[in-house]
Amino acid sequence: MKSSIWILTGCKIITLFFGLSLINVFSQPLYEPAQGPFVKIAITGKAKAQIIVPAEPTYLEEFAASELQKYFKKISNVQLPILKEGNNGKYSFSFFLGKTKKASGESIQATEEKMGRDGFELKSVKKGLIIHGRNDLGTVFGVYELLERYFDVRWFMPGEEYYPEKNTLKIGRINLIYKPSFSNRWVGLGEWALHQRMNAYVTAGEKPVGINWKWHFHTFATLMPPERYYAEHPEYYAMVRGKRTIIPDSKGQGNQLCTSNPAVIREIARNLLDTLDAEPGIEIVTLSPNDGGGFCECENCRALDEPGRDWFARYSNRLAVLIKKFLKTSK
Numbered sequence: 001m002k003s004s005i006w007i008l009t010g011c012k013i014i015t016l017f018f019g020l021s022l023i024n025v026f027s028q029p030l031y032e033p034a035q036g037p038f039v040k041i042a043i044t045g046k047a048k049a050q051i052i053v054p055a056e057p058t059y060l061e062e063f064a065a066s067e068l069q070k071y072f073k074k075i076s077n078v079q080l081p082i083l084k085e086g087n088n089g090k091y092s093f094s095f096f097l098g099k100t101k102k103a104s105g106e107s108i109q110a111t112e113e114k115m116g117r118d119g120f121e122l123k124s125v126k127k128g129l130i131i132h133g134r135n136d137l138g139t140v141f142g143v144y145e146l147l148e149r150y151f152d153v154r155w156f157m158p159g160e161e162y163y164p165e166k167n168t169l170k171i172g173r174i175n176l177i178y179k180p181s182f183s184n185r186w187v188g189l190g191e192w193a194l195h196q197r198m199n200a201y202v203t204a205g206e207k208p209v210g211i212n213w214k215w216h217f218h219t220f221a222t223l224m225p226p227e228r229y230y231a232e233h234p235e236y237y238a239m240v241r242g243k244r245t246i247i248p249d250s251k252g253q254g255n256q257l258c259t260s261n262p263a264v265i266r267e268i269a270r271n272l273l274d275t276l277d278a279e280p281g282i283e284i285v286t287l288s289p290n291d292g293g294g295f296c297e298c299e300n301c302r303a304l305d306e307p308g309r310d311w312f313a314r315y316s317n318r319l320a321v322l323i324k325k326f327l328k329t330s331k
Contacts, residue, residue, distance in 0.1 A: 030149075031148075031149045031150070033150075033172070034150050034171065034172030034173060034174050035172050035173045035174075036172050036173065037172070037173070038170040038171065038172045039093050039170065039171055039172075040168060040169070040170050041072075041080070041093055041169045041170065041171055042072065042076040042078035042080070042168065042169040043078075043167065043168045043169075044167055044168070045077060045078060045167075046078065047078050047079065047080050047081065047091065048091055048092075048093065049080055049091050049092075049093040049094060049095065050080055050081045050082070050083050050089035050090075050091050050093075050094050050095070051065045051068055051069055051080050051081070051082045051083070051094070051095045051097060052082075052083055052084075052085050052089070052094045052095065052096045052097065052100060052102070052128075053065050053082065053083075053084055053085065053097050053098055053100070054084070054085055054098055054099050054100050054101075055084050055085050055086050056084075057084065057098060058098070058136050059136075059204075059207065060098075060136035060137060060139065060140055060204060060209060061097055061098035061099070061136055061139060063140060063204045063205055064097050064098065064131070064136075064139045064140045064142075064143045065082045065097050066082070067140070067143050067144070067147075068080075068095060068097070068131075068143045068146070068147070069082055071147050071151070071153055071163060072151075072169065074163050075151060075153075075163050075164060075165060075166055075169060076165075076166055076167065076168070076169045077165075078169070080095075085100050085101060085102070092127050093127055093128055093129075093171075094127065094128040094129075095128065095129050095131060096125075096128055096129070096130045096131065096132075097131050097132075097139055097143070098131075098132065098133070098136065098139045099132070100130075100132075102125070102128070102130060103130050103132040106123065106125050106130060107121055107123060107130055107132045108121060108123075108177065110132065110133070110134040110138075111134075112134075114177060114179060115133070115134040115138065115177065115178070115179050116134070116179040116180050116183055117134070117135070117180070117183045117199070118133060118134060118135055118137045118138040118141060118180065118199055119133070119134055119138055119141075119177070119178050119179040119180055120132060120133040120134065120138040120139060120141050120142035120145065120177075120178050121133075121142070121176065121177050121178075122142055122145065122146055122174045122175070122176040122178075123174065123175055123176075124172075124173045124174050124175060129146075129171065129174060131143055131146060137199060137209060137210060140194065140204065140209075141178075141197045142178075144194075144195055144197060145176070145178060145197070146174075149176075150171065150172075150174070151163070151164075151169070152164050155192055155195040155196065157192075158188065158190070158192040159192070161195075180197065184199065184200060184211060184284065185197065185198045185199050185200060186198055186199075186200035186201060189201050189202070189203075190202065190203045191203055191204065191205075194209070194210075198210070199211050200213055200284075201213070211283050211284060212281050212282050212283045212284070213282075213283065213284045213285075213286070214275065214279065214282045214284065214285040214286065215285065215286045216286065217286055217288045217291075218253075218288060218289065218290045218291045219286050219287055219288055219290075220255065220256060220257050220288070220289055220290045221250070221255050221290050223267075223268050223271045223272065223287070224236060224257060224264070224267060224268065224271065226246040226248075226255050229267075230246050233263070235258065235261060235263075236257060236258060236261060236263065236264050236267070237255065237256070237257060237258060237296075238255075238256040238257065238258055238294055238295055238296035238297070238298075238301075239258065239296050239297050239298040239301075240294055240296075240297055241297070242297075244258075247294075253290060253291050253292040254290060254292050254293070254294040255290055255294070256289055256290055256293075256294050256295050256296060257289075257296070258296045258298060258300075258301060259296065259301060259318055259319065259321075259322040260296070260298065260300035260301045260303075260304060260318070260321075261300075262325075265322065265325050265326055265329055266329055268287070268326060269326055269329040269330040272285060272287065272326075272330070273330055287323070287326070289315075289319065293312070295312075295315055295318075301318055304317055304318035304321050305317060305318055
C-alpha cells in the first residue's frame with residue numbers, strides 16, 4: 001500500500017449560512033425507504049433473525065456484529081443471537097457480516113474502483129442480508145449505514161444518540177454499494193467519529209482502528225530532534241533575532257528548521273524514508289512545521305517568503321519549496 005505525506009501550512013475556516021426552512025428540511029425523508037417485500041426480524045420481544053460472522057471472525061467483524069446486536073436491542077428490546085458461520089441458526093433470516101462464505105459467493109468483487117479504501121455492500125439475498133466491506137472497517141461502516149439509513153439511528157453529537165423504539169422490526173430489499181468520496185476522512189475522534197464513517201483517529205471499543213497514520217502534526221522536532229543535531233549543526237535550526245538557538249525540552253513548540261539549508265532537506269528525507277522502511281504498513285506520515293512560530297529569519301529563508309502576506313501565511317511558499325525539494329531528494 002502506498003503511503004501519503006500530509007503537509008500542514010495553515011488553515012482557514014469559512015462558515016456559510018443558508019436561509020433554509022428547518023420545517024421543510026426535517027419534513028423530508030433523509031433516505032429513500034427499502035423496497036418490499038418486508039421480513040420481520042423482531043416482534044413483541046422475540047427474535048426472528050440471527051447475525052452470522054465468519055467461522056474465524058476478526059476483531060472488527062465481531063465488533064460490527066456486537067454493534068448491530070446492540071442497536072437492534074435498543075430499538076426493539078430484542079437481542080438477536082450472534083453465530084459463527086457453519087452453526088445452524090433457528091431463524092430463517094440472517095445478517096451475514098464480513099468475509100463470510102455467503103458473501104464470497106454472492107457479493108460483488110470488492111475492488112478499489114467499486115468501494116474505495118473502506119466502502120461496503122448491503123445486498124439482500126434469499127433469507128438474509130449481506131453486509132460486506134472491502135476491508136473489516138468497511139463492514140463496520142456497512143452496519144452503521146444500515147442502522148442510520150433503514151432504522152433511523154442517529155449519532156448527532158459525541159455522547160448523544162437517537163434511536164426509535166418499536167415493538168416490531170422489519171427489513172425490506174436492499175441493494176446498495178457505497179464508495180466513500182474521500183479515501184481519508186477525519187472529523188472528530190473516537191467512536192462518535194467511527195459512527196460518522198470517519199477513518200482517521202477512530203476507535204472501536206477503545207481500540208484504535210482505521211488509517212495507519214504516523215505521528216500527528218508539528219513533526220520538525222520528531223524528524224530532526226535538537227538534542228540529536230543541534231550541538232554539531234546549529235545551522236540546521238532557525239535563526240531568530242540573529243541567533244540560531246533552540247528551546248530545550250520542547251517537542252512540538254518552536255525549534256523550527258532552516259528549510260533553505262540543503263543539508264536539512266536531505267536529513268528530513270533520510271529520516272522519513274527510514275521510518276517508512278521500518279514500518280511499511282504506514283499509510284500517512286506527516287511532515288509539517290512545529291507549533292508556536294519562531295520561523296527562520298536567515299536571508300535565504302526570508303527570500304522565499306511571499307510578499308504582502310500577513311501572519312504565518314507568508315511562510316507558505318517556503319514550505320511549498322521545502323516539499324518540492326524533499327520529493328525530488330527522496331526519489
